[in-house]
Amino acid sequence: MTKINTGKMNEDAYFSKLPNGLAVYLIKKPGFSKKAALLGVNYGSDDIIFSLNGQRRETPQGTAHFLEHKLFDLPDGRNTLQLLTQMGASPNAFTSHSATAYYFTCNDNFMPALKLLFEFVYTPHFTPEGVEKEQGIIAQEISMRGDMPEIRLFDEIFTALYSKHPVRHPVIGTADSIKTITADTLHDCYNAFYRPANMVLTVVGDLDPNVIEDAALRLSPRERQPVPEFDCGGEPEETVAREKIIRAGVEQPMFAIGVKLVPRDDRLPWEINCQLALGVLAGPLSRLYGELYDKGLIGPSFSSAPYLFKKGGVLLISGRADDPPAVHAAFEKEIRGFNSIDTLLFGRVKRAAWGERMRVSDNPEALARSIALDYMSGADYFNLPRAFDSACIDSVLSLFSEMRNNSIIICETIKEVPK
């Protein structure tokens, strides 16, 4: 593996791209007992339409998440979640709009656990009985999410912003869409996406780089195969709805304002510029935040973050408020009048953002996740210092002019009237 120059991030990090295309990272943490390993696939819930070998495929919503659930089963009936737990590891997985990841943390038995991680991810076993059983479990997960207003807000903001891009569908799918998923659907999608050249392994812990590289080489399929092309459906710049109201059993309204961004190729600098733009516009150091907080229009629940995905991105601002339209109006007014950034404020926002990023380094699991997600999005996590250095007032302001050309959508939840 090649040692990475991490500059002021001060990490002991290594990288290798195997002949089969699998990317492998190791971040060595001397003295740490805890270790984390994550095997990520560049296949998320948005990948419902794709082209492979010249053929266009369309699959049901929620397939990537369903596949994630089923991959833990092995053909001999063993359940890998249970096997990993028996080894003393804490396994888990997640599916986002852009990616799927399988990971574990442990202190002992790292190499056997890593072997098992590779084994189950590269041994698909989907049966009609297994799919039917999982439909019941995922139906309960969908039901649970229906009772979580913050998740409903998150899902709804994308339906209000996007008309074509598959990000408008919930990651988990719907009660109807998961019923149409079959063992064949899972096999097809697995064969298309779960290819080493479409995947990344990140390991964090006090481990030897050569041992990790050898294991990855030995445990992953040898051949290098083509990866599917993503189809975002030809999304227009316009939004779908300016305002949408959803109903949920909440005591106080919640809101999510989403700014639809024009996607850019240079992912990491784009993400940092988005983070800094939100910091100067609506972060705790901003004029707007202070004004809204002092007026009692927002409280500590008010937060903002960029959410970037394949061929798209949204600036999300959310929280609880008695009067979400007033918060929305103040936000729009602020954007319209925003044509300069105070140098002192910009420096502070940058320092705060950098400190926030660096704290991730002490959490092996979070670090493994950040590196993998960046890699799958086409970015290099260890370019952070360069991205921060290159971010300047002009690059952030250019984002503002773009924001002014986009619509802002508000979703608010209202206490449901008992039937």
Place this chain on the structure above:
Amino acid sequence: MCKVIELTRKILCGGAALTCVTTDRFKTNVLAAFFIRPLSEDEAALNALLPPVLRRGNSKLPTLADMSNRLADLSGTGLYAVVRKLGERHCIGLISDFIGGENLNNVAELLFDTLFTPVFSDAFVLSERDNLLSQIRALKNNKASFAAARHNALAFAGEPYSATRLGGEERAGAITPEALRHCYQKTLDSSALEFFYCGPADPERVENLILKNLPIAPRKIEKLAATFPTNENRRDFSESENISQAQLSIIWRTGITAENPDYFPANIACAIYGGSSASKLFTHVRERLSLCYTTNSSINRHKGLMRAQSGVDTAMLSRATDEMLTQWDDVVSGRFSDEEFNSAVSLIVNELKSVNDSPAALESFWQSQSVYDLCNTPNDWITAVLNVRKEDVLRVAKGFKLDSTYCLRAVQ
């Protein structure tokens, strides 16, 4: 080369104590200060309101903007108002995490100024009171934790533990600036004060920093009690809400608290039952019967209870309850394999080993120890867990008394 983690705990003057974890392993340093208050329905909201009001501004940084600017200038230091319910103790205070050991003196100064020279204006109190009310109302947004809180209120009625971490809405809404100032003074006069530091600085340096800045004279510290009654008969509670998925909560009284060596076999029993994806609840209630997506059990060593939870279809509530109780019966009757036992032990040992690798986990672990003046380290716990035999688990699990079940049903 990294230093091995060293632990130092010292009782300081004025009812204050300092726990130091000395290590240069992390980029993040942590400095925290907590007052330990008794938990009660009457004072829970007052206690919960204190940290955010203190966090609003101090004599040197009188506005929220001043505070935010200073934190950003200190390499993006974080300063958080924190309220925790540990059994019948209410821990209220501030946690700061920061990059770079060189920032320690400045962060300590900021923390002390915020704790002991707050602005405490009427406007700050009323504004944070509104925020507290908002937080209390938002508890309902998470149906599983709302169900647990409702179950606590009903099962522990008349006991301090029935109070919620943030207090009740009615009492929070009635708080006046005068009442909060009185609560602050009472806290300064009589509550134990726990400091925690994790970072590369020598404990003597941290101790001197605290002693130099601690404005508290010797005080009479309020003695804190805890209650552990049991109920003879199982009770079944049920309430309705406008929800899609029903929430089920089951409580057992264990009577086993932090200082009791039976805590370790109790912890293993709970892990076999519902501690992981290898547990009985996950294997049977979720995987075999597809009754739910989430199901788990957890043990509370501060109050001496075990709770099992699940989110299920309202139509399946009865079946899920029966199955969850059947699975516990299997644990009590010893119907679990060596693999299940070993898996539970591995789970707990892995969690404990991980504590030493996270500044946040170290802070949380040592607070839950220091509240009861316990000094055993994660490694001591690991030794205790590894010494537990199957017979110990059976003996201890048999002593768990089923207290009550609670269902939050969907409105029909």
